[in-house]
Amino acid sequence: MTIQLPPMQDPLPRDDEIDLREVLGTLRDHKWLIGIITFAFIVISVAYALLATPTYQASSIVQVEQKVPSLPGLSALSETLSASSPEATTESALITSRMVIGAAVERLNLKIESSPLHFPLIGNFIARHYASKNPGKLAPVHLGMAGYDWGGAQLKVFQLDVPDHLLDRPLQLIAGEGGTYVLEDDDDNILVIGRAGHSFLSHGVTIQVKTLVANPGTHFRVIRHRDLTVINKLQKAIITAEQGKDSGIIQLTYNNTDPKLAAEFLKQVGELYVLQDVERNSAEAASSLKFVREQLPNVRRDLERATAALNAYQTRAHSVDINMQTQSLLDQSVSIEANIQQLRLQQADMQRQYTPAHPAYKSLVQQIGQLEGQKKSIERKVNDLPDTQQELLKLTRDVQVSNDTYTGLLNQAQQLDIARAGTVGNVRIIDRSAVDVTQPVWPKKLIVVLGGALLGLFVAIAFVFLREALNRGIEDPAVIERVGLPVYATIPISANERSLQGKRARGDGKQHLLVVEAPADMATEALRSLRTSLHFARLEAKNNVLMISGSGPGAGKTFVSANLAAVVSQSNQRVLLMDGDMRMGSLHRVVGGRAEIGLSELISGQAELKDAIRPVASLENMHFIARGKIPPNPSELLMNARFSALINHLKPLYDLIIIDTPPILVATDAAVIGHHSGTGLLVVRFGLNQVRELALAKQRFEQNGVVIKGAVFNAVEKRSSGYYSYAYYGVDKVAS
Numbered sequence: 094m095t096i097q098l099p100p101m102q103d104p105l106p107r108d109d110e111i112d113l114r115e116v117l118g119t120l121r122d123h124k125w126l127i128g129i130i131t132f133a134f135i136v137i138s139v140a141y142a143l144l145a146t147p148t149y150q151a152s153s154i155v156q157v158e159q160k161v162p163s164l165p166g167l168s169a170l171s172e173t174l175s176a177s178s179p180e181a182t183t184e185s186a187l188i189t190s191r192m193v194i195g196a197a198v199e200r201l202n203l204k205i206e207s208s209p210l211h212f213p214l215i216g217n218f219i220a221r222h223y224a225s226k227n228p229g230k231l232a233p234v235h236l237g238m239a240g241y242d243w244g245g246a247q248l249k250v251f252q253l254d255v256p257d258h259l260l261d262r263p264l265q266l267i268a269g270e271g272g273t274y275v276l277e278d279d280d281d282n283i284l285v286i287g288r289a290g291h292s293f294l295s296h297g298v299t300i301q302v303k304t305l306v307a308n309p310g311t312h313f314r315v316i317r318h319r320d321l322t323v324i325n326k327l328q329k330a331i332i333t334a335e336q337g338k339d340s341g342i343i344q345l346t347y348n349n350t351d352p353k354l355a356a357e358f359l360k361q362v363g364e365l366y367v368l369q370d371v372e373r374n375s376a377e378a379a380s381s382l383k384f385v386r387e388q389l390p391n392v393r394r395d396l397e398r399a400t401a402a403l404n405a406y407q408t409r410a411h412s413v414d415i416n417m418q419t420q421s422l423l424d425q426s427v428s429i430e431a432n433i434q435q436l437r438l439q440q441a442d443m444q445r446q447y448t449p450a451h452p453a454y455k456s457l458v459q460q461i462g463q464l465e466g467q468k469k470s471i472e473r474k475v476n477d478l479p480d481t482q483q484e485l486l487k488l489t490r491d492v493q494v495s496n497d498t499y500t501g502l503l504n505q506a507q508q509l510d511i512a513r514a515g516t517v518g519n520v521r522i523i524d525r526s527a528v529d530v531t532q533p534v535w536p537k538k539l540i541v542v543l544g545g546a547l548l549g550l551f552v553a554i555a556f557v558f559l560r561e562a563l564n565r566g567i568e569d570p571a572v573i574e575r576v577g578l579p580v581y582a583t584i585p586i587s588a589n590e591r592s593l594q595g596k597r598a599r600g601d602g603k604q605h606l607l608v609v610e611a612p613a614d615m616a617t618e619a620l621r622s623l624r625t626s627l628h629f630a631r632l633e634a635k636n637n638v639l640m641i642s643g644s645g646p647g648a649g650k651t652f653v654s655a656n657l658a659a660v661v662s663q664s665n666q667r668v669l670l671m672d673g674d675m676r677m678g679s680l681h682r683v684v685g686g687r688a689e690i691g692l693s694e695l696i697s698g699q700a701e702l703k704d705a706i707r708p709v710a711s712l713e714n715m716h717f718i719a720r721g722k723i724p725p726n727p728s729e730l731l732m733n734a735r736f737s738a739l740i741n742h743l744k745p746l747y748d749l750i751i752i753d754t755p756p757i758l759v760a761t762d763a764a765v766i767g768h769h770s771g772t773g774l775l776v777v778r779f780g781l782n783q784v785r786e787l788a789l790a791k792q793r794f795e796q797n798g799v800v801i802k803g804a805v806f807n808a809v810e811k812r813s814s815g816y817y818s819y820a821y822y823g824v825d826k827v828a829s
């Protein structure tokens with residue numbers, strides 16, 4: 094009977110389409126792994142939700158009102174420009190400015206951080222739980238670990254000044270008896286020995302502890318931060334958001350694990366923000382008042398000069414009166430000139446606040462230009478009047494304009510003085526800082542647990558598919574056949590074999606054969622099927638020597654060799670099992686006995702054949718030759734003529750000689766033994782050996798002139814997408 098080998102095909106077929114059935118099958122095959130990983134994430138999530146330090150949120154709301162102009166006459170202009178002014182954005186930046194945050198840090202002394210040392214993982218939870226149940230009390234030391242705080246410990250540092258090299262570095266404060274303490278650096282060098290309530294200076298460190306409540310030996314972590322470091326961190330921590338577009342209502346939020354500190358810090362920020370706004374507005378009013386008062390003497394002198402000039406002219410002209418036409422021009426000229434004077438004052442005030450390119454300043458200049466044009470038009474009409482009327486109009490106009498300007502400045506000075514004294518600013522606090530201690534913003538237990546479950550599920554699925562992608566071990570016998578190796582048998586994975594492997598690992602010298610221990614096992618039945626297939630495959634073999642090898646370690650060739658020899662011997666055939674792996678052979682652990690006095694001693698002439706061949710207990714037709722002592726040159730021994738003579742001597746004595754060899758990709762021993770064998774098989778392990786590895790092993794044998802008849806698919810696991818199942822007592826092998 095001749096076995097035709099199928100033509101060599103591409104061992105790695107490509108398929109760009111996703112097989113949904115295969116994907117679902119993969120998930121179903123690894124459901125227990127996915128479940129275990131997901132459950133582990135759920136447990137971790139629950140533990141985190143219970144043990145994590147709660148974070149609380151303080152919130153406050155402030156209102157920014159439209160700013161009232163400092164000078165009368167700017168109302169219309171301010172209203173025109175306020176529509177496009179980013180008021181809320183500007184105020185949000187002011188709230189989180191270093192001026193405001195830095196003052197709050199200074200008031201609350203936030204540049205000094207101190208916290209007790211807690212037992213890892215659960216210590217913080219224990220301390221919080223004790224403090225909530227026993228407020229104001231100090232927990233006793235547990236398990237003799239006095240270095241940890243178990244609840245109720247307090248440390249408040251009023252002052253801590255350190256050299257620059259110790260800034261932002263954790264220091265260690267160890268509590269002693271009666272309020273004493275020792276301050277050490279991170280190298281355990283003592284810096285200060287002091288007592289609570291007093292200031293101490295040593296090694297360039299100045300410290301004053303205000304409160305110290307702790308068991309002797311309790312460790313505290315103390316850090317003196319740089320001012321700018323703390324301010325920058327808090328600037329990012331405060332969140333400002335305008336409630337509605339252009340509403341001027343801004344909500345402030347700040348999160349912290351200490352609800353009292355969160356509320357107090359946000360309260361200080363709000364108060365300091367309002368205070369700086371009041372001070373800013375008051376300063377603006379004071380500056381404008383100073384400017385107006387500086388202008389009053391000048392305007393008064395102008396008024397006095399204009400009045401004197403008018404009186405002198407009327408005396409010379411013998412009380413000339415103004416006619417109706419001149420009176421009309423006078424009224425218009427006075428009105429225009431008064432407006433120009435008022436705008437000139439505003440221009441002088443705005444020059445101290447804005448650049449000439451500012452829209453408000455440009456608008457003011459434009460208004461002055463329009464009035465100047467009207468003034469010139471009036472002056473042309475005045476030039477048409479008689480000389481007496483012209484002179485009288487100009488002098489009267491100067492008096493009235495100066496008088497109106499002076500009166501306006503006096504009124505404005507009174508208004509600014511009142512505004513400066515009663516400045517309240519354009520910002521007010523609507524809702525003062527508050528914290529809901531019953532509802533921490535984090536952790537949200539339900540969200541954490543659900544998120545952990547989803548994350549665990551995602552990680553588990555990703556791990557399964559990643560492992561499948563990285564370890565593309567063969568799981569379908571059709572893949573082996575595409576390499577060009579017929580599959581003579583598929584051996585399912587056996588729970589009994591796993592238990593026997595544990596016994597072999599102990600090296601007790603006893604027999605641990607699956608076909609003897611569990612004759613009804615599905616794997617045993619598969620080995621019987623292999624025995625039948627080999628009977629026909631060996632009909633045209635050159636001899637009765639069967640070589641069993643593998644591409645790499647872990648394929649199970651030793652298991653197949655030993656148990657195949659056992660099932661063949663049970664069919665009344667004389668079988669010799671030889672351990673040809675003189676490097677790491679372990680057949681003696683399967684059939685029983687020890688490794689010494691075996692093949693290496695036979696080839697090297699150190700032992701006789703009768704001493705090396707051993708009968709196998711409970712199998713009268715089976716004999717065994719162990720590997721012997723591990724030689725320094727196994728390959729050279731196998732190429733020795735004595736090995737050929739040994740094989741030739743043993744061939745007529747047995748119906749079948751099975752040789753277990755080292756993996757072909759690890760050593761060349763298998764190729765040497767293959768030249769003496771009539772039949773060769775490769776053992777392929779399910780999910781372990783890859784296609785390229787198998788193809789390379791076959792190629793390696795062919796390069797050495799050794800023909801591999803087929804393969805044994807070992808340790809096949811049940812798969813949803815395709816697997817082999819076996820039964821006993823009359824049920825044929827089914828492939829699906």
